[in-house]
Amino acid sequence: MSQKKSLFSDAQSRMADIFDRLDVHCDVRRQLEQPKCIHQAAIPVRMDDGSLRVFPGWRVQYDQSRGPGKGGVRFHPNVDADEVTALSFWMVLKCALVNLPFGGAKGGVQVDPKSLSRMELERLSRGYIRAFYDVIGPDRDVPAPDVNTNEIVMGWMVDEYSEISREKVPAIITGKPPEMGGSAGRTAATGRGALLVLETWARRKGKRPEDTTIAVQGFGNAGYHFARLAHEAGYRIVALSDSKGAINTNMALDPEPIWRHKNETRELKGMVYCESSVCTESDVGQISQEALLALDVDVLVLAALENAITTDNVGQVRAGAILEIANGPVTAKADASLAEKKVTVLPDVLANAGGVIVSYLEWVQNRTGDYWSESYINERLADQLVNQAELCFDRADEMDVSYRVAAYLQSVERIVSAIASRGTQQYFIGE
Known part of the structure; x- marks a missing residue:
């Protein structure tokens, strides 16, 4: 099996040690061993020369125990279901690590975006939203930029969602242009x-x-x-x-x-x-x-x-x-x-959690209608990320483990609490 195909299994291989260290219940282990949903679609795009091409696309929602799914949309010729699944898994850990009320999700389209004209890229971006419109939403799954996508692509996507729903829903996408509800400070x-x-x-x-x-x-x-x-x-x-x-x-x-x-x-x-x-x-x-x-x-x-x-x-x-x-x-x-x-x-x-922290702040601004300055956004980012980084580094020093192990322990503890609060086998059999 190639490295590309084994990306998700490679990511999962680190989890057994984490589960053992935390004595995680088997119910939780089973839930975190595989994604909740893998959605795949064929996205047709009419090219500038009149021909039709169909691009495979995915949206994977790995776990939403702590909140709506959150994760970017990647346009790359090597994207496949395995890669998107691994990325959605890491998003679960990342959001929990920095204590955001999100689960993990990710999207991708198998395409070389550099080979497309700007009009073809717009059609593809809007086609992605049409394909996955019914599985995303401000309280369900919130996409964002990733490799080879940017605020312009996000602008097309949020506009397409609004056209379909016939209402303005800025909180459906983060990383948008500021003129469309995007947050100051998100790009950097x-x-x-x-x-x-x-x-x-x-x-x-x-x-x-x-x-x-x-x-x-x-x-x-x-x-x-x-x-x-x-x-x-x-x-x-x-x-x-x-x-x-x-x-x-x-x-x-x-x-x-x-x-x-x-x-x-x-x-x-x-x-x-x-x-x-x-x-x-x-x-x-x-x-x-x-x-x-x-x-x-x-x-x-x-x-x-x-x-x-x-x-x-x-x-x-x-x-x-x-x-x-x-x-x-x-x-x-x-x-x-x-x-x-x-x-x-x-x-x-x-x-790399800075992006999702400011995405969260953008999501909050979109839902409240109260928009903040870039300096305030940067202060909030620093406060949230440095605080969580210090907790992670302290744990690593106290336990004499790597920063990755400490980060995973910090993440999984929070995810386990969210899953266990719904009940485990012990609860249901009266123990």
Whole structure:
């Protein structure tokens, strides 16, 4: 079986130890071993040349014991039911970890969105909502952006839902444009949250930003905003990569001009990407994406896709710590190898939770009609995420376990309480 097909089983393989540590009742184990619902649809799209293409799409609702499902919609050529199921499972853990009143869900369409025109992309986005209209809703399942989807796509989706329902329902989708009810601060929230987690850990370890080198794999929305904010905070960004290439320097990169150049040319090249007072054009070079993962840096940021670090390349990792902004970027076996090498891993369910926290705040604003400033949103994000990160780190220190184990324990405890409150076997047989 390929790594792609085993993504969900790989994610589940970490749970047996967590269940045993918490002595979780078999009723709860059975409920969390598989998703509640897997919805699949064929989404027809009339192309610009008049031809018809049909794209497979999914919406998986894994568990809703703590509230409505919550999770993004991914457009990618490699999306399949297994991947969407694994992502929905991680959303359950993530929402519980940061104590949000949501369950976990996820969506995806198997498509290369870069091959579509903007009008074709709009038709596909609206077709996704038509396909899954009857299984989503503000109190049922609330989609959001994910890989290759953004606020424009979310705007089309919320508009389509409103057209079908014949009423304005802004709380059905988060990550929308502000003009359509989207929240201030949502676009940068995932990257901002990842930096908050890194800073919380760094303070506990006595690490200073100016002494910390960082390599970032994945220069999309989350990776860019993390790199930009980390650079502003004084961290040294020494390497960046996207799906087409990678660049590095011995000094420090300024992510802002790199982002502008990337959006203009769709390329990462060794041009004048550094601050003029720090380095020159000759200091920046191109490296392979594989070489970036093997750089000797203080922090390796994984902000691309799942399975970036596997048993095939884990031996090449020389970073002292890994920050997982992507979902599932380290396989379970590779995770064990990193632990043996004493590489700190700040896990995805914590590190990328900033996006869902601000999605929750957007959902609340949509339901109340009371909209808040970006500074207030950022304060709420920091308060919620740093508090939950501190609880997780404290547990890891007290129990002498990895941050991932501590995060999973924190999540599963809350999920178990929600499921058990409905009754377990002991309750129903009078014990």
